Amino acid sequence: MLSHLSHDILIREVGLRDGxxxxxxxxxxxxxxxxxxxxxxAGLRExxxxxxxxxxxxPQMRDAAELVxxxxxxEGVTYSALVVNRRGAEDAIKSGVxxxxxxxxxxxxxxxxxxxxxxxxxxxxxAEITGLAKExxxxxxxxxxTTFGCPYEGKVSYDRVYELLDTLFSLGxxxxxxxxxxxxxxxxQVSELVRGILTRFPADGFSLHFHDTRGLGxxxxxxxxxxxxxxxESSIGGLGGCPFIPNATGNIATExxxxxxxxxxxxxxxxxxxLMDAALLTEKVLxxxxxxxxxxxxxxxxxxxxxx
Ligand code: COA
Ligand code: ZN
Numbered sequence: 001m002l003s004h005l006s007h008d009i010l011i012r013e014v015g016l017r018d019g020x021x022x023x024x025x026x027x028x029x030x031x032x033x034x035x036x037x038x039x040x041x042a043g044l045r046e047x048x049x050x051x052x053x054x055x056x057x058x059p060q061m062r063d064a065a066e067l068v069x070x071x072x073x074x075e076g077v078t079y080s081a082l083v084v085n086r087r088g089a090e091d092a093i094k095s096g097v098x099x100x101x102x103x104x105x106x107x108x109x110x111x112x113x114x115x116x117x118x119x120x121x122x123x124x125x126x127a128e129i130t131g132l133a134k135e136x137x138x139x140x141x142x143x144x145x146t147t148f149g150c151p152y153e154g155k156v157s158y159d160r161v162y163e164l165l166d167t168l169f170s171l172g173x174x175x176x177x178x179x180x181x182x183x184x185x186x187x188x189q190v191s192e193l194v195r196g197i198l199t200r201f202p203a204d205g206f207s208l209h210f211h212d213t214r215g216l217g218x219x220x221x222x223x224x225x226x227x228x229x230x231x232x233e234s235s236i237g238g239l240g241g242c243p244f245i246p247n248a249t250g251n252i253a254t255e256x257x258x259x260x261x262x263x264x265x266x267x268x269x270x271x272x273x274x275l276m277d278a279a280l281l282t283e284k285v286l287x288x289x290x291x292x293x294x295x296x297x298x299x300x301x302x303x304x305x306x307x308x
Contacts, residue, residue, distance in 0.1 A: 005225055008267045010046065012207055012233045013039055013256055014060035015282065017082055018251055019046040019239025021058050023286065031062045033070055039236060042075050043270040044254075048101060048233075051082035052092040055092040065155055066094040080141065083144065084115045091127045100179045102129050104168065106151035106160055110181070114145065114244040130172040141175040142168050143209065148178075148185030148220075150191070151246055158196050163232075165201060176206055177233055181214025182245050184292075187223035194227030206232035210252050212238065217252035218260055224263070232257055237279045237290030253292030255279050 018026055020027055024186035032050075032125050049071060064081065071079050080099035081092045093102070104122045105111040112121045126142060133140035134224055146153075147161055161178075168176060178193070190208070197206065197213060208224040208231070210217040221232055238253030256277050259269050276298060289299070 002267050004260075005264055005266050006263070007228075008233045008269070009225060009261055011044060011268055011270065012046040012048065012231055013044045013236060014209070014233050014251060014255055015039075015235030015237065015239045015254070016232075017051055017061075017157065018209075019235040019237075020091065021051065021060050022248065023060055025215060025221040025286075026062075027059060027285060029067050029070065032063070032067055035236070035278065036071055036079075036279050038263045038274070040074060040279050042274035043268075045076055045269075046078050046231075047080065049081060049097075051084075051097070052088035053084050054081065060156055061173070065091065065095045066135060068092070068097050073098065078139070079198070082143075083129065083219055085125060086128055086132070087203040089132050093132065093136050093138065097138075099141065100129065100133050100144060101141045102126055102173075103143045103145055105145040105150075105165065105181075106156040106164060106243055107146045109151045109152035110146045110150050110221065110244070113152070119164075123164075123171070126168060134172060140173055140246075141177060142173045143177040143179045144168070145179050145181045146179040149182060151182040151184070158193055160202060161193060163197065165197065174205070178206060178211045179209040179233075180211055181210035181216065181248075183249065185210065185220050186216055187219045190220045190223040191227055192226050194229055198228050201231065203228050207233050209233040210238065211249055213247070213249045218256060221252060222260070225266075236275070237282045237295060238292040239282065239286075239290060243304040250291070253279070253290075253294065256292050257281060257295055 050067050052059045052064045082100050082101045083089045091172040108296045129141050226288045234254040234257045236253035238250040240250040260275045
């Protein structure tokens, strides 16, 4: 059912973490800092900046502590860090980060490949990490990976998602990102699942996170927004891809989501020109073209600044 979007939305930027983690070539800390500053200049206030994980598993994030230290804590901006175990959580807390993002997968196989742990063990650890976060006054979020399907195990039932959400909230997790890690979701499924979730849990507990692997990312965003979700995770330039998912592609691009919702009259509070500057800077840093629609339009000179 089509409906009117009556609420503003918040974009949670994940390019520096979900985006860069798949980049083979190490991006120098100073360049990550420049991208972060361009993002905050554009008005982004929630930014997943890095992960405190094994540098052997994800070499790109080996400068996590240095990056968090240099980012500091600008007024009104929350930099968050992904952690997958207690050691990562302790290191992240030591670095001064104010928000932890943990991850639990709906799929056993993906859980094993991503964090070498069963889902049950990951939930057990969620309790520990949540406790640690609370003790230090940190916000604790969890990404529920493969919510919309797993490339190894296929469909994930809605009941499985509800059951995992029940457990996570009972452990004290404050926010959950419903993550379409492999880009397998479709708008109908998003609509049904969001409806089911919001009859069970409060809307402000959730964000949606889509990869555009099959070109359905923006359609899924819209289905989620129409369903009542208010926070969308996306990455500048459409960077991204999980190193533990075959043929993973990027997240939906921040500038494309912003274009879509603002053209519908919905505010994101972001400066669109400065967002493009951040996307162009990211391309420059990586030395290659990124594939957001807004960037391709700008490249083809079909779009004047004021139009997008
Ligand atoms: N920070 C830094 N190093 C860590 C670490 C952390 N939080 N946790 C583990 N390590 C190191 C260990 O010291 C060990 O190093 P070594 O081989 O030099 O001795 C190595 O990682 C393996 O540790 P181990 O405890 O045996 O873990 P494992 O092999 O069972 O699992 C993970 C390793 C899960 C810690 C690792 O695969 C990982 O960090 N994965 C990242 C997943 C990720 O970022 N996914 C992103 C998508 S959500
Ligand atoms: Zn992702």
